[in-house]
Amino acid sequence: DVKVTQSSRYLVKRTGEKVFLECVQDMDHENMFWYRQDPGLGLRLIYFSYDVKMKEKGDIPEGYSVSREKKERFSLILESASTNQTSMYLCASSFGDSKEQYFGPGTRLTVT
Amino acid sequence: AQSVTQLDSQVPVFEEAPVELRCNYSSSVSVYLFWYVQYPNQGLQLLLKYLSGSTLVKGINGFEAEFNKSQTSFHLRKPSVHISDTAEYFCAVSEVVAGNMLTFGGGTRLMVKP
Numbered sequence: 001d002v003k004v005t006q007s008s009r010y011l012v013k014r015t016g017e018k019v020f021l022e023c024v025q026d027m028d029h030e031n032m033f034w035y036r037q038d039p040g041l042g043l044r045l046i047y048f049s050y051d052v053k054m055k056e057k058g059d060i061p062e063g064y065s066v067s068r069e070k071k072e073r074f075s076l077i078l079e080s081a082s083t084n085q086t087s088m089y090l091c092a093s094s095f096g097d098s099k100e101q102y103f104g105p106g107t108r109l110t111v112t
Numbered sequence: 113a114q115s116v117t118q119l120d121s122q123v124p125v126f127e128e129a130p131v132e133l134r135c136n137y138s139s140s141v142s143v144y145l146f147w148y149v150q151y152p153n154q155g156l157q158l159l160l161k162y163l164s165g166s167t168l169v170k171g172i173n174g175f176e177a178e179f180n181k182s183q184t185s186f187h188l189r190k191p192s193v194h195i196s197d198t199a200e201y202f203c204a205v206s207e208v209v210a211g212n213m214l215t216f217g218g219g220t221r222l223m224v225k226p
Contacts, residue, residue, distance in 0.1 A: 039219075043156075090155060090156065092156075097212065100158060
C-alpha cells in the first residue's frame with residue numbers, strides 16, 4: 001500500500017513565523033503535490049513537483065514556496081505566515097503518467 | 113482549462129435511503145474523472161475513476177458513478193447508505209493528454225441520519 005505521511009496533524013503558528021510542512025511518500029513516486037483545502041472551495045493546488053529539484057506553480061502559489069531535495073520528500077514553506085493561510089494542507093503523490101493521486105492525512109494549520 | 117461543479121454542498125439523507133451526489137465538469141478536451149472520499153480527520157481516498165470503456169463505473173463501498181459525455185456529468189450514486197458513509201465527497205477531473213494535475217470540485221458533505 002502507498003503511504004503518504006505528513007509531519008504534523010495540527011500546527012499553531014504566529015503571524016510572521018516561517019513554517020515548514022513536510023511530506024514523505026514511500027512508493028518511489030515521481031510526482032508530488034501540495035493542496036490547501038477550504039470549506040466550499042474544495043482542494044486548490046499550491047505547487048507540484050515531477051522530479052527531484054523540479055517544481056511548478058499551481059493555482060495559488062502566492063505566499064508559499066517548496067523544496068524537493070529527495071524523491072520521497074516534498075516540503076511546503078510559508079516564508080511569513082499570515083492569518084489567511086489558516087487552512088488544511090494536503091500532500092499527495094502519483095506515479096509516472098498516472099492521474100491517480102494518493103493523499104496524506106493532512107495538516108491543519110492555524111495562524112494566529 | 114477545466115472546472116468542476118458539485119451542485120450540492122450538503123446532502124442529508126436517512127440511513128438505508130438511496131443517494132445521488134451530483135458533479136458536472138467543463139473541459140474543451142477529453143478527460144478522466146474521479147470521485148474521492150474524505151472521512152472525518154483523514155486524507156482523501158479514491159472511491160472510483162473513469163478512464164475509458166463502460167460509462168458505468170463501480171467503486172468501493174457499494175458506490176457507482178455514470179459518465180455522461182453529452183451532459184458533461186459524473187454523478188455518484190449508492191442505492192442504500194449507511195451511517196459510516198457520512199463523509200465529504202470530492203469530484204475531480206484530469207485532462208487525458210496534458211499533465212498529472214487534478215481539478216477538484218468544492219465538495220459535497222453527505223450526512224447520513226439514523
